[in-house]
Amino acid sequence: MSAFRFVQDWYSAQCDGEWEHEFGMTIKTLDNPGWIFEIDIVHTSADGRRLTKALTEPGPGQWIWSWCDGRTFGAACDPQSLEDAFARFQAFIEKTL
Numbered sequence: 718m719s720a721f722r723f724v725q726d727w728y729s730a731q732c733d734g735e736w737e738h739e740f741g742m743t744i745k746t747l748d749n750p751g752w753i754f755e756i757d758i759v760h761t762s763a764d765g766r767r768l769t770k771a772l773t774e775p776g777p778g779q780w781i782w783s784w785c786d787g788r789t790f791g792a793a794c795d796p797q798s799l800e801d802a803f804a805r806f807q808a809f810i811e812k813t814l
Contacts, residue, residue, distance in 0.1 A: 720803035724756075727810060731761055753793040756806060758785070763810055775801045785809065 718726075728742060740757035747753055758764055768785035775781065781794040783805045790809055792802040
């Protein structure tokens with residue numbers, strides 16, 4: 718399964734008629750350029766889990782920052798690494814990070 722599909726399926730699984738009214742996900746572009754996204758993990762199986770801000774460099778000129786404060790998972794990446802950033806979220810949720 719692609720990381721993009723994982724994020725779609727994970728989000729759908731959280732939608733219970735209430736969670737999606739208060740929590741969710743945002744994706745924006747950066748001007749350096751790149752992407753940034755934040756995904757709420759409150760009231761999910763990952764609620765409270767933290768991740769110290771870390772840099773991953775999947776290839777030349779590529780970068781991904783990821784972090785989690787226990788309530789929101791976030792990642793910022795270069796324009797070509799969005800799928801890899803989603804894979805960081807997938808690994809976090811699957812507890813392999």
